[in-house]
Amino acid sequence: MLIECIPNVSEGRRADVVASFADAIRGVTGVRLLDVSSDPSHNRSVLTFVGDASGVEQAVLALFERAVAAIDLRTHTGEHPRLGAVDVVPFVPIEGVTMAECVALAKKVGAAVAERFKVPVYLYEDASANPARRNLEDIRRGEFEGLAAKMASADWTPDYGLPAPHPSAGASVIGARMPLIAYNINLATDRLDVAKKIAAAIRHSSGGFRYVKAAGFKLEDRGIVQVSMNLTNYEKTPIYRVFETVKREAARYGVSILESEIVGLVPSAALAAAAEFYLQIENFKPDQVLENKLRNLKL
Amino acid sequence: MLIECIPNVSEGRRADVVASFADAIRGVTGVRLLDVSSDPSHNRSVLTFVGDASGVEQAVLALFERAVAAIDLRTHTGEHPRLGAVDVVPFVPIEGVTMAECVALAKKVGAAVAERFKVPVYLYEDASANPARRNLEDIRRGEFEGLAAKMASADWTPDYGLPAPHPSAGASVIGARMPLIAYNINLATDRLDVAKKIAAAIRHSSGGFRYVKAAGFKLEDRGIVQVSMNLTNYEKTPIYRVFETVKREAARYGVSILESEIVGLVPSAALAAAAEFYLQIENFKPDQVLENKLRNLKL
Numbered sequence: 001m002l003i004e005c006i007p008n009v010s011e012g013r014r015a016d017v018v019a020s021f022a023d024a025i026r027g028v029t030g031v032r033l034l035d036v037s038s039d040p041s042h043n044r045s046v047l048t049f050v051g052d053a054s055g056v057e058q059a060v061l062a063l064f065e066r067a068v069a070a071i072d073l074r075t076h077t078g079e080h081p082r083l084g085a086v087d088v089v090p091f092v093p094i095e096g097v098t099m100a101e102c103v104a105l106a107k108k109v110g111a112a113v114a115e116r117f118k119v120p121v122y123l124y125e126d127a128s129a130n131p132a133r134r135n136l137e138d139i140r141r142g143e144f145e146g147l148a149a150k151m152a153s154a155d156w157t158p159d160y161g162l163p164a165p166h167p168s169a170g171a172s173v174i175g176a177r178m179p180l181i182a183y184n185i186n187l188a189t190d191r192l193d194v195a196k197k198i199a200a201a202i203r204h205s206s207g208g209f210r211y212v213k214a215a216g217f218k219l220e221d222r223g224i225v226q227v228s229m230n231l232t233n234y235e236k237t238p239i240y241r242v243f244e245t246v247k248r249e250a251a252r253y254g255v256s257i258l259e260s261e262i263v264g265l266v267p268s269a270a271l272a273a274a275a276e277f278y279l280q281i282e283n284f285k286p287d288q289v290l291e292n293k294l295r296n297l298k299l
Numbered sequence: 300m301l302i303e304c305i306p307n308v309s310e311g312r313r314a315d316v317v318a319s320f321a322d323a324i325r326g327v328t329g330v331r332l333l334d335v336s337s338d339p340s341h342n343r344s345v346l347t348f349v350g351d352a353s354g355v356e357q358a359v360l361a362l363f364e365r366a367v368a369a370i371d372l373r374t375h376t377g378e379h380p381r382l383g384a385v386d387v388v389p390f391v392p393i394e395g396v397t398m399a400e401c402v403a404l405a406k407k408v409g410a411a412v413a414e415r416f417k418v419p420v421y422l423y424e425d426a427s428a429n430p431a432r433r434n435l436e437d438i439r440r441g442e443f444e445g446l447a448a449k450m451a452s453a454d455w456t457p458d459y460g461l462p463a464p465h466p467s468a469g470a471s472v473i474g475a476r477m478p479l480i481a482y483n484i485n486l487a488t489d490r491l492d493v494a495k496k497i498a499a500a501i502r503h504s505s506g507g508f509r510y511v512k513a514a515g516f517k518l519e520d521r522g523i524v525q526v527s528m529n530l531t532n533y534e535k536t537p538i539y540r541v542f543e544t545v546k547r548e549a550a551r552y553g554v555s556i557l558e559s560e561i562v563g564l565v566p567s568a569a570l571a572a573a574a575e576f577y578l579q580i581e582n583f584k585p586d587q588v589l590e591n592k593l594r595n596l597k598l
Binding site for chain 2: 094259
């Protein structure tokens, strides 16, 4: 069983503090820390690790212990919106584990965080039963500075803990979600209006695909524009469907696709689905992928 | 390091004998037996296993020990062409190992087989330095029955061992090759001539792609035809290029592609390459595939 966990913490400037967070995670048996990246202007770090349910649970609690002690939101500044010391903790099913099990884990960890560290917790994404509280952006609106007032309203009672922020550590958002694919399509034009119109056409918020977030940007140095996307569920809104739709929408303006790019990691199954679509492969099973077959044998 | 090894042995009727071959492989530490399939009409079995260089070397020698003792080519009958008791042994680089290392392994094992079991060995595919002796079909032409005469010619001196067959075990062909992909494309027509013309257009032997073997068949029960292929190097002749070429050739006859199918296993990288092509993904690196990243961390 393999679960990915990607906590975002509100510290991106003090390298020694971030290193101590990484050490806390590395110290847990059965957990592998994959990546740590800090952004000083955001004053925020993202830690990526994998493990089984018990391992990632322990690692998150070890991280909370150090982060709650080391970070004070009352003096924290940075460009990125944030609500708490450990701002967001998503659990992502990778292999041999269901979304339901990741949801159960998010709830278990959420309850433990509120109990042990007196940090109130909101559940989000698949772990949230309340549609108005699924989106991270909605939960985080108002940030740490507006949190006391927000929590006092009945709509924003936390899922775990008392309805008041931890004085220095604020609140945390914990949940479960599918792996996210950061996917950009570059257009052979400098017309920002075309990128923006296409982004609007494909993103969920304005009538597009359910699991697409998108915006249009200018790549100044290259003199082209980009449709920048997050694909939040590649099983239900596959990459190839997004690509083909962008291509058709662009053609309407006489614009062609220059290239696309995947930023960071992508599950093998998301690429296999694109190959299956374009090659019209029928009756393909995941264990026909050599690496899947080998991996399953080792379990 | 992971090497796949797929020995073909000249026994497909005596289940107990084949089982003892499988046991010999299973008994080697660090080796995993993935599959055993026997064909009684071919009187031949294919054993598939993976492991590191030292493990697969030991497993092949353990297999030779039992197969040379149990199989007598002088009384062997079967539809499939064969030269020896252990007929063919390919080593295939899967992960963390180069083709050059698989070639070195083939030579080491070839020398050991000739030395220990007095079975002469021909190197083939990437392990062969002689273009006239790269193809298995060329080496095997004349079969066991013609072997003594063939070996007496200067062109067919074995790479290891004396230039005379082992009395009962013949000779063995050992080498290194890329993973092979069995790939079929079904056409929306019952015209066998179209499938045969397309097969001729794409296969290496009649002027097509270097790493494609192809033939046209009728699928009687479905009333359609199939271009059946082996892709012998998916890095140099990728699946998508073959698919697109078949599609264009078929269009010439007013025929469209019904579907394609991958038979058995396919390396994840072969599917990723198709996704990269169709989605026009630039600057993609193998360790952006989540599973690759995780696997590499575990090594």
